[in-house]
Amino acid sequence: MDFATLFVQQLINGVSLGSIYALIALGYTMIYGIIKLINFAHGDIYMVGAYVGFFAITMMRTSVFPALIISMIITGILGILVERFAYKPLRHAPRLSVLITAIGMSFFLEYGMMYFVSPTPRTFPAAFESSGISLGSFVVNGQQLLIFAITIILMALLTYIVQKTKIGKAMRAVSFDTETAQLMGIDANRVISVTFALGSALAAAAGVLVGIYYNSIDPLMGMMPGIKAFVAAVLGGIGSLPGAMTGGIILGVIEALVSGFISSTFRDAAAFAILILVLLFKPSGLFGTDTQEKV
Amino acid sequence: MAMLEINDIHVYYGAIHAIKGISLTVEEGEIVTLIGANGAGKSTTLRTISGLLTPKEGSIKFLGEDIAGKPAQDIVKLGISQVPEGRRIFANMTVMENLELGAYTRTDSDGIESDFQMVFERFPRLLERRDQAAGTLSGGEQQMLAMGRALMSRPKLLLLDEPSMGLAPLLIREIFNIIEDINKSGTTVLLVEQNANMALRTASRAYVLETGRITISGDAKELAASEEIRKAYLGG
Ligand SMILES: Nc1ncnc2c1ncn2[C@@H]1O[C@H](COP(=O)(O)OP(=O)(O)O)[C@@H](O)[C@H]1O
Ligand SMILES: [Mg+2]
Numbered sequence: 001m002d003f004a005t006l007f008v009q010q011l012i013n014g015v016s017l018g019s020i021y022a023l024i025a026l027g028y029t030m031i032y033g034i035i036k037l038i039n040f041a042h043g044d045i046y047m048v049g050a051y052v053g054f055f056a057i058t059m060m061r062t063s064v065f066p067a068l069i070i071s072m073i074i075t076g077i078l079g080i081l082v083e084r085f086a087y088k089p090l091r092h093a094p095r096l097s098v099l100i101t102a103i104g105m106s107f108f109l110e111y112g113m114m115y116f117v118s119p120t121p122r123t124f125p126a127a128f129e130s131s132g133i134s135l136g137s138f139v140v141n142g143q144q145l146l147i148f149a150i151t152i153i154l155m156a157l158l159t160y161i162v163q164k165t166k167i168g169k170a171m172r173a174v175s176f177d178t179e180t181a182q183l184m185g186i187d188a189n190r191v192i193s194v195t196f197a198l199g200s201a202l203a204a205a206a207g208v209l210v211g212i213y214y215n216s217i218d219p220l221m222g223m224m225p226g227i228k229a230f231v232a233a234v235l236g237g238i239g240s241l242p243g244a245m246t247g248g249i250i251l252g253v254i255e256a257l258v259s260g261f262i263s264s265t266f267r268d269a270a271a272f273a274i275l276i277l278v279l280l281f282k283p284s285g286l287f288g289t290d291t292q293e294k295v
Numbered sequence: 296m297a298m299l300e301i302n303d304i305h306v307y308y309g310a311i312h313a314i315k316g317i318s319l320t321v322e323e324g325e326i327v328t329l330i331g332a333n334g335a336g337k338s339t340t341l342r343t344i345s346g347l348l349t350p351k352e353g354s355i356k357f358l359g360e361d362i363a364g365k366p367a368q369d370i371v372k373l374g375i376s377q378v379p380e381g382r383r384i385f386a387n388m389t390v391m392e393n394l395e396l397g398a399y400t401r402t403d404s405d406g407i408e409s410d411f412q413m414v415f416e417r418f419p420r421l422l423e424r425r426d427q428a429a430g431t432l433s434g435g436e437q438q439m440l441a442m443g444r445a446l447m448s449r450p451k452l453l454l455l456d457e458p459s460m461g462l463a464p465l466l467i468r469e470i471f472n473i474i475e476d477i478n479k480s481g482t483t484v485l486l487v488e489q490n491a492n493m494a495l496r497t498a499s500r501a502y503v504l505e506t507g508r509i510t511i512s513g514d515a516k517e518l519a520a521s522e523e524i525r526k527a528y529l530g531g
Pocket of ligand 1: 306311313331332333334335336337338339340
């Protein structure tokens, strides 16, 4: 393969990997926006989403799209429950207590799943058959097309919900100024639940897509992508939805280029190098505002 | 029966005893003012009425119903809305979106639509800026937006926390005229101010708050004339 072909091919791989990061990063950034919590269990929510999709396909014998929707719904409910029982009681506790609880929740989900589904990786069924398309000398395979399509649809849907609907406006109001939102008659607890549901559903979609793409899932599969998506959210500017979307894609592309042109050994190092650079030079991220949002 | 009847409430921030037994009433149709120095507990009182804080003791009755400890959204639905101190507009949202949020508890789209018109008639400058980010408005415009937003819930009782804060004298006069206007069109007003001069001129009755307790209360005009008030709050 010549340089240009390899470059374009890695770009395609990077965007599909980046789409996954972006879907997970959206949840991080939404939850951070609304309760200022880095939800370290978010990567594990994504893992649960992958398993729900797996069981929908293998046991309920559904095809990909119903599995995706079932997984998004069930994992969305899981997100609501996690917030309700682990984070809500700590609403007025110091930030550090909630952070520690999130780490605990992460272990709880990882080892809870190991107990129920065994630690052995499962082979995700080849539920999506498509030849993909080849453009000259490089190819976009069927799974990648699926990832692009689903990611674009979900991002458009989320943007519509947040910008145009009543609950979306309430979400923006609560993340900007919770107390004043309450003075408008907004039930902040309900809005927080909806935010966890949406963020978890997006992570679940990412989990199912990764299952289809890499064919293998296991209870610890959320650790690395969880951290990467967090890096993506910080890169884009934590709290910003367009930031999470672009941050995810950029991170995916950089990782793919590093794997393709340097060595895949340095892939993860590249991601963390980016985190360090962002924190050093633009801590508010690409789309972050430098002004503080609360007085 | 008074519209709002607060009876001996005590409010704490953790261990800090901020409100130490306040009682006050607001009759339907009145403008009542609560004045006092910085840190006296004026905002805490309004935040407690709005349900952001729960009194440890005492009762708050609105139209006969005890509302102490009810969630904030229920209190808005019952007909109390607040213009908070410092305006607290949603700066990253448009003027129109801010007003829509003010109508959050309502479902009567026709009524909401006509109330948008009412707000724009009262505050024509908001109409010109309706699609602008609220954060780009001037201080006076932001105060008008905060008031318009509060009116969008069609409150029976409007709580105003220092509406004159940080505004130029001419604008302060305009804001107070608007407050009187809102009151004349049927909304009862509880007005918190450090600007005692303007507040006493606008209100019919007044309460003076000092470190969590009401020390003086009575007719606003009489208080404005009293030696004690002139010395402490009106600059001689
Ligand atoms: N969030 C808070 N936490 C702790 N103490 C507070 C808080 N808000 C206000 N206070 C204290 O409560 C008292 C009353 O404050 P406040 O109601 O804001 O006064 P005012 O509105 O009259 O200036 C002050 O002593 C203030 O320091
Ligand atoms: Mg105050």
